[in-house]
Amino acid sequence: MSMTxxxxxxxxxxxxxxxxxxxxxxxxxxxxxxxxxxxxxxxxDGAYYRVHHFAKNYSSPYPMLAAAAARTSRIALGTGVIDMRYENPLAMAENAAATDLISGGRLHLGISRGSPETSIAGYRSFGHVPGEGSVGDVRADEIDADMARRHTAVFREALTGAGMAPANPQMVGTSGRLPVTPQSPGLADRIWWGAGTRATAVWAAEQGMNLMSSTLLTEDTGVPFDELQAEQIALFRSTWAAAGWQREPRVSVSRSIIPLIDDETEHYFGLHAQAEQRDQVGILDGSRSRFGRQYIGTPDRLAEELPRDAAVLAADTLLVTVPNQLGVDFNARILAALARDVLPAVRAAVPSLA
Known part of the structure; x- marks a missing residue:
């Protein structure tokens, strides 16, 4: 699928x-x-919000997403990403379905195991504790990543309308299991997994979730970031095909992009444009990680550079991280410039759209 x-x-x-x-x-x-x-x-085409807890960031996205849905008619609304270690899966399914219904089917939820956080195991304060267990005679306690995937499985099952709680025959006149309500048809196909490695992208494809890849990967093979991310996307797509899923998967990548279009953008970012823009390698959460470069320059320069980004060309959605503390007007101007002056060059670089 081409980036559109x-x-x-x-x-x-x-x-x-x-x-x-x-x-x-x-x-x-x-x-x-x-x-x-x-x-x-x-x-x-899309408005996405990052979710963090115990920090000066967005935390509970559904009221904001629902309000944005009521004020718009076309744009996709979503998250990138929700930390599933913190989530009650059935409450999340109810909130997500209600929000999707308000939006008319425009909700796209990015979810993941989560990233390094300001609190120490803050999900425990939300009442979520990894379980204890064993495999045969071997102790096999659940870790937080396992818990996130368990929550994800329950959440996704609930979105399908599966029975999640035993019915009370005295109240509903029947036995069996009851689904959560409301239900929003199609939402189950609009769940994205935020994958930080090639292996987690493969897992996401096996599960039938769309792929959301960020401005960093928690692994490094020595190749440029865009090439490593393009390899991640290729593995995701090949695994998806092998799994036999009937629908076409979605793939997004995130980039830090600032077009220099006026005095204000020059004031804040002009010096950055003069510096060499390249990948960074460091340690994140104990893993050697590769961080993608920033793209800062005139729209003409960005229109030359972005079509050379292998992962941008391999994805169908490009998410631009915005400096939100500079205000709505500032960010609306840079997004308009990207949509008008840069995105057409990226589309033209993709063979199927050329």
Whole structure:
């Protein structure tokens, strides 16, 4: 599938410091809604929000997503990503279905095991504790990643309308198991797994989930980031085909992209454009990780550079991380410039769209 869609990804950072136009959690939420409206008007295809707990970021996405849905008519609305270690799967299924119904079927939820966090095992404070167990005579306690996948399995089953709780015959006149309500047909096919490695991308394909790949991978083979991510995407697609899923999978990649279009963008990012922009390699959560380069420059320069990014060309959706503390107007301008002046060059570089 060729890259045809442009979305933004906002972390919803907020802080009461000089220069920030997003000083409170309330401002972050309201501005997130307004940016979705402005992005739709600018021709952008998706509005996605990062979820973190115990931090000055977005935490509970559904009220914001539902409000944005009520203010828009076309743009996809989603997350990138929800940490499944923290989630009650059945409550999540109810909230997600209600939000999707409000949106008219535009919800796309990115979920994952989660990333390094500000709290120590904060999911325990939410009441979620990895289980104890054994395989034969060998102790095999669940780890937090196992718990996230278990929560994911229950959540996805609930979205299909499967029975999740025993019926009370005295109340409903029948036995059997009851599904959560409401149900939103089609939502189960719009769940994305945030994969940080090639192996987790393969797992996501085996499960039948779409692939969401970020600006970093928690592995490094020495090749450039875009090539490693393109390999991840290729493995995902080949595994998907081998699994025999009947629908076409979706794949997104995230990039930090700033077009220099006016004095304000030059003021904040002009010096960065003069520096060499390249991958970074470091340690994240105990793993050697590769971080993708930033793209900062004039729209003409970006239109030359982005079509050389192997993973951008391999995906069907490009999510641009936005500096949300610079305000709605700033980010709406850069998104409009990308949609108008840069995305057409990327599309033209893809053989099936040329």
């Amino acid at each position: 869609r442009l979305g933004f990804l906002s972390f919803g950072n907020w802080s009461n410091v000089p220069g920030s136009l997003t000083r409170t959690g309330g401002e972050a939420i309201l501005q997130g809604i307004e940016l979705a409206v402005a992005a739709e008007e600018a021709g952008v």
